[in-house]
Amino acid sequence: MxxxxxxxxxxxxxxxxxxxxxxxxxxxxxxxxxxxxxxxxxxxxxxxxxxxxxxxxxxxxxxxxxxxxxxxxxxxxxxxxxxxxxxxxxxxxxxxxxxxxxxxxxxxxxxxCVLFFPEHLLLVKSGPEERRKFLDIAISQVKPQYDRLLKDYSSLLARRNYILKNQRRDLLETLDLYDMRLAKIGSILSVTRQTYLKRLEKHAAKITEEISSGKETTDFEFRSFCETGDSRFTEEQFLLKLEKNKEEDLRLGYTSMGSHRDDFCIKINHLPAKSYGSQGQQRSCVMALKLAEAELLKEETGxxxxxxxxxxxxxxxxxxxxxxxxxxxxxxxxxxxxxxxxxxxxxxxxxxxxxxxxx
Ligand SMILES: Nc1ncnc2c1ncn2[C@@H]1O[C@H](COP(=O)(O)OP(=O)(O)O)[C@@H](O)[C@H]1O
Ligand SMILES: [Mg+2]
Missing domain, CATH: 3.40.50.300 (P-loop containing nucleotide triphosphate hydrolases)
Incomplete structure (x- = not known):
């Protein structure tokens, strides 16, 4: 372009x-x-x-x-x-x-477009919100319909949280319905993020290797509503987790697990860059991540x-x-x-x- x-x-x-x-x-x-x-x-x-x-x-x-x-x-x-x-x-x-x-x-x-700016170091250093925001914006550029799903998920989640907090009897009866809808959309969101991140990782790994003349590797570990290592983020799994956490959620008054908690760990030489990486290595990771985003856009749009x-x-x-x-x-x-x-x-x-x- x-x-x-x-x-x-x-x-x-x-x-x-x-x-x-x-x-x-x-x-x-x-x-x-x-x-x-x-x-x-x-x-x-x-x-x-x-x-x-x-x-x-x-x-x-x-x-x-x-x-x-x-x-x-x-x-x-x-x-x-x-x-x-x-x-x-x-x-x-x-x-x-x-x-x-x-x-x-x-x-x-x-x-x-792909943006590089100083605060991107926060992608490594700060909490999950920055990384989710990055993924959401990046995915929306290649899959515009993803943004609609995000919005639907947020409004369902807000509604579910309202019910959990409010605990009105008539509303509590509708909770199962919300769980089903949340699981349906949430599982699509998380799988889309996981797939995107996998593709991103492929490019980023190559870039990091090039920057460091083969001395460093980078990989991204996606974390979602299933335990790490279990990568099947299905609708059934999501629903099961919601069921399992229901009592806890009612006590807390909000939804404690789901796609709104997704995150990924940026690793350098197989260790978390946040705690093990030097400032320079963290910069390389972020640079690789952003350059990979550009490569992926090229793949998608030509x-x-x-x-x-x-x-x-x-x-x-x-x-x-x-x-x-x-x-x-x-x-x-x-x-x-x-x-x-x-x-x-x-x-x-x-x-x-x-x-x-x-x-
Ligand atoms: N809505 C606005 N109206 C007028 N000036 C603004 C507005 N928003 C930001 N600025 C001014 O823009 C300048 C910052 O511009 P910026 O592009 O961040 O600078 P830099 O050249 O350092 O990148 C500041 O002087 C700020 O006061
Ligand atoms: Mg400036």
């Missing part, structure tokens, strides 16, 4: 900007707090329905304004397309694909996604930087940085200063 242009209006601190991109390397260069990440964020928002920063839509609109607009033109499978998003304060966004209004769920899987690197180049050591520079050759990349770049022979540089762009 190639993104040829981006237009921003009242987006974050950018009043007005038009970018015409290179098919290779594009660099957003500027001091801190000038608007570089804002541009990366605007590109990212075409592929995911949520930002990697604030949760509130209003934050995206330039302070003092009522609405914002982002628009991009891109080539996917040789077809020229465009997408426009209009953000409003206190109202849902409007999305237009090739001039036709579409629902946010229909915008998934249209514009493909084209590489665009790659967004927000502020991650400066902290990489020489070996990793060299590896990634080699790996992204021939792909379209967007890099935000405060340092004048070296290492890219041809790159289009956009200077970013206080929300204004000089290209």
């Amino acid at each position: 190639i993104c040829s242009s981006l237009q921003l209006h009242n987006f974050r601190n950018i009043e007005q900007a038009v970018f015409s991109f290179d098919e290779g390397v594009n660099i957003f260069l500027g001091k801190n707090a000038q608007g570089k990440t804002n541009i990366i964020e605007a590109l990212w928002l075409f592929s995911a329905n949520r930002s990697f920063r604030s949760a509130s839509e209003t934050d995206l609109i330039r302070i003092g304004q009522e609405s914002a607009l982002t628009r991009t033109e891109f080539y996917k499978n040789g077809r020229h397309q465009n997408e426009e998003i209009r953000f409003f304060s206190g109202k849902n966004r409007e999305i237009l694909k090739n001039g036709v209004k579409i629902k946010p769920s229909e915008a998934l899987g249209v514009f493909h 084209e590489y996604p665009i790659m967004l690197f927000d502020d991650v180049f400066s902290e990489l050591d020489y070996t990793r930087k060299a590896y990634i520079t080699e790996k992204i050759k021939g792909k379209q990349v967007f890099i935000s940085t405060c340092e004048k770049g070296r290492g890219f022979r041809t790159a289009r540089v956009f200077r970013v200063e206080n929300g204004k762009i000089k290209g």
Whole structure:
């Protein structure tokens, strides 16, 4: 996929900007707090329905304004397309694909990108929520219908939790019905995550081996509602677990097991990277994970996604930087940085200063 242009209006601190991109390397260069990440964020928002920063839509609109607009033109499978998003304060966004209004769920899987940003180290370091979020967003890009399942699961879970907490007799009678529906959707979700992770692992293992010249291996161990080692996350198993935990759930007032607890352990040389890996090894794991995501998108769609690197180049050591520079050759990349770049022979540089762009 190639993104040829981006237009921003009242987006974050950018009043007005038009970018015409290179098919290779594009660099957003500027001091801190000038608007570089804002541009990366605007590109990212075409592929995911949520930002990697604030949760509130209003934050995206330039302070003092009522609405914002982002628009991009891109080539996917040789077809020229465009997408426009209009953000409003206190109202849902409007999305237009090739001039036709579409629902946010229909915008998934249209514009493909993979994002690298400093907080991704949290994928190794923090709790399961970050890793689930990563999986969910990554899978939604290749399987847009997955997002619907996620939403259905969340509302069923919220309903079940309400019943468990409330314990009204008439509602408790409906619990079995909720269990069945939750088991049906939950098992599909967990199996989809497991399958995706397996495919991701194949690519990531190869990448880690390459970065470390064969000294390191990486693997991901999926953890779901069954014991580790038992990889049959079926509807029957899910239902059995719900039955087994029912008394406990009634006591707790919420659902203590299920797909909402899924996680995976990132391992380096067969040991958890979180506790055994050095900072450098953790960085390599995350880099491998994200590069693997791009490889998988290529497998699925026939084209590489665009790659967004927000502020991650400066902290990489020489070996990793060299590896990634080699790996992204021939792909379209967007890099935000405060340092004048070296290492890219041809790159289009956009200077970013206080929300204004000089290209
Ligand atoms: N909704 C908004 N309206 C106006 N300015 C904003 C808005 N959101 C963020 N900013 C400003 O954008 C700047 C940060 O931009 P960012 O892209 O994160 O900087 P950097 O160049 O360091 O990546 C800050 O000065 C911040 O105050
Ligand atoms: Mg930034």
